[in-house]
Amino acid sequence: MAVTKYEVRPGSYFDSVVLMQLQRSLVELPDIIDAGVVMATPANKDLLSASGLGVASSAGSDDLLIVVSAANDDVAESALTQVDELLARRRSSVTHEFRPRSLESAVEQLPSSRWVLISVPGRYAADVARTAIDLDRNVFLFSDNVPLDEELKLKNSARDKGLLVMGPDCGTAIINGIGLGFANRVGTGPIGLIGASGTGLQAIVSEIANLGSGITQAFGTGGRDLTGDIGAITTLQGLELLARDGDTKIIVIVSKPPEPKVAIEIMQAARKSGKPVVINFIGYSPPARRLGNLHFAVNLADAGQLAVDLINTLDTFNLGQDRDEAAKHTKDGYLRGLFSGGTLAYEAVTALRTYLSPLYSNVSVSGALPMQELFTSSGHTIIDLGEDDFTQGRLHPMMDNDLRIRRLLQEAKDPDVTIILLDVVLGEGAHINPVSELAPAIIEAVQISSRENRILEVVAIVIGTADDPQEIESQILELQKIGVVVFTDTIEAANYVGQRLTFVQSSKDELTSQEKFSSQFSGINVGLEIFYNSLIEQGAEAIHVDWRPPAGGNEKLMSLLAKMK
């Protein structure tokens, strides 16, 4: 009959590698059935129970709980008495070398270091990160359980100094070819990545490597960067760095579900990078496979494949072309979209929100603001005139053009309006010749604006088939004859309009200093020694800080721990 014995060592800091190794050493002792060495959090106590190592101990989250299950009492007791010895045994296998005890002295020892890797427990992590920023170093913050307001303060102060804070809870980054945290080995290539998802970055980087390509940088941001609270500070910094980096030809952004308004902000920033950007916002519905320079992936493998596929089209895809074309033809002023088809209006909004901000609509889509006044537009606005508000006791706008014509003339009188977007839906049930009524109104609208020395452009989406009673070809021809730009696909039309109204220019703000990332990687590690070893194995210049929590704790184990390091 197995017996279970346990020991509690209250209140102190323990490196989780040490805990793992102690547990393994205990299990390897003769006649020991199982062992558990954990900080006594409620979850960890449940886990012990699930493994048949449950004990009735009142130990708490700051206490170390050591449990052994053995064939009999003596074996169990004897195992527990060996704990100190087992911890000490590891000591002999560790080479002694001089290690700084503080970040400050580490920086003096390795002045070329530009990065500090932090993997100490969450409650100490923000303080260490703050010191790193004060010392003008970029931060890779692996630690989790850092409060949100601390994250915001750290990221803001880092940005002010042109520094990056990747994390907290940042699992993965690759800087100048050196992997930080969990990172796959990948060669140099034209793809730069930004990830608010550690394994997301790993899966995409692996896909890129396995497809024979490589990367410039892979910036991690931590999982909360794309929340409204943080506002994508690190993601936007990374985007700006990659946009200005001559070696980066293609950018990939991957994130766990982002806050919709933050997603929009990133898409608009990505738009202005002028480079092809592959976006994989997990759980976020992509409006198209491609919208201008934005390419939308549906999953991680797809993102890697899209990025590599884009390399092969780089020769034909003049990087500046999209931007230059758009800039050349760009116009100021507002768009007014007057739709008869609800789903077409919806599609137009999903595409246009990646270009225009703020965008108003009576269609409810994240990224669009509700119209303030239904009968008077302001700013960029997409209106679904088939909504109940407009059709009570009235024919649907596909049948009766009256309402749309009135609104068209009303919009034309607004001096800020430069583009009007209309859908024309043909087929059974619809007006038998909608263009015969819309064309004179369009001409009148253009005249209204030209009398005031404005140029009003009208763009139309015509949906229909060659067999429809309205004769689609002549409907399109009649529109083109009076200067209307005609599309047969809403997304394409929205993409055209978006590009016309989006002025793209290279960012000139030195948000983050490029120079800091151009040199060879050199870093300081604070926390898990595993990560220091990893840096050295990768050939990086690195130094490990013999860090210990500022406040006391269990003196006995602390001194043991100190000997082990």
Next chain:
Amino acid sequence: MAVTKYEVRPGSYFDSVVLMQLQRSLVELPDIIDAGVVMATPANKDLLSASGLGVASSAGSDDLLIVVSAANDDVAESALTQVDELLARRRSSVTHEFRPRSLESAVEQLPSSRWVLISVPGRYAADVARTAIDLDRNVFLFSDNVPLDEELKLKNSARDKGLLVMGPDCGTAIINGIGLGFANRVGTGPIGLIGASGTGLQAIVSEIANLGSGITQAFGTGGRDLTGDIGAITTLQGLELLARDGDTKIIVIVSKPPEPKVAIEIMQAARKSGKPVVINFIGYSPPARRLGNLHFAVNLADAGQLAVDLINTLDTFNLGQDRDEAAKHTKDGYLRGLFSGGTLAYEAVTALRTYLSPLYSNVSVSGALPMQELFTSSGHTIIDLGEDDFTQGRLHPMMDNDLRIRRLLQEAKDPDVTIILLDVVLGEGAHINPVSELAPAIIEAVQISSRENRILEVVAIVIGTADDPQEIESQILELQKIGVVVFTDTIEAANYVGQRLTFVQSSKDELTSQEKFSSQFSGINVGLEIFYNSLIEQGAEAIHVDWRPPAGGNEKLMSLLAKMK
């Protein structure tokens, strides 16, 4: 100086075509500047104001408001006195013919009719639809403003009789080549469609026609069919009809943003159809471009193109193959996924929710239920072991396999578990040889289950590159040697597991009688005469009911209206 005069005709029913025509006739009178003829809802009064036709009238939603703007008082007054005459004038252009006054007599007159098209005002529509169902007819319900509980009652009673209710607020359908409501003309072909979005259906059907292909049926459902309240009654009926229809080789489903749990239900039903199904849930994030027989479109044009592309692969894509293969190798029992990578777990859930229900997870994704007990699994479960609950004071499972091995053995002891899914993430920072620890545990897990005469299958996703320190090839080989099925992409692995656990059989329930849709279209129209004319022009057998609201209203205008019809 223009003057505005108005007249109110209180409380009655007016066909909106009549209102439109009266307004046009008034505008065409000499010296009339503008006119408005609307039911005096608040929105319509705002619209009049926006057109410069605002009047201070207390008329309400049930009242007709006639407004004219003219050069002077006399012209305006004279126009208003001509209203009755203008209404009467149209009479002469309408040919007289015998028309039934009720649906009952229409059915007697056209016993072959299988459909009733209803476009009367919302408050009368449910009653008419109920009568149609009582008369054993399918319903196309164009009317909007039908209460939700009425919709549910109508759809339930229709389904019980093997009938369809498309709508309310159904804009578009094409039945046996005849367009109902707004519909584009398209030839016959192998694609069957279901749409909870009228213009969505129109755009996809047009795309299909313009790409040279055609359709079997296009069922509309009304925009609320995919809400939790209605539970996709019509969509599921349509899916079942198309699944059993020999002429339909490919199915397309389009919908405005569906309620997540309803989306899952439809995807699982689509899965069981055994046919390629193109899904375009607008605003819903697709887990992949393809998952088994499900193909995910990102927008309307994409949906049409995907469907037509699939035709070209039909020869090589044996329709029964996927289903037969899956059925042949299908196994009962539950899946347990034990993940170290959070985003990989997330991707697995997004894919597996289209196969398995209920699916539990500690990853928050719509379509997955939260785990009831974190330390004991039940049913199909995907666990992210990298979540905070599992990593407090403990190394991440990518570094330390202990927790995962314990859980693996725990799951193996559960007699209902037949598949275990693991990720193995390689690279810097990760365990230097994870398979050396996982393999013995996997062997032990398989032995545990085989001792109880069960066959436990283990599936692994290995993420990494050829240059990673763990040597990915040997990691994969070692896993394969002990019988693990290995993938390098989460979606592919989830797809495999999903197919293994999904038993597909042809539906045998006669939810909706196929026979009712196989004959030539024959229908009865109640409401807008436009739709009757459209049916006749399309060569359909049809009859128009001279419908009037059951309760009185304005007697004078009612009698005029009657003469016009």
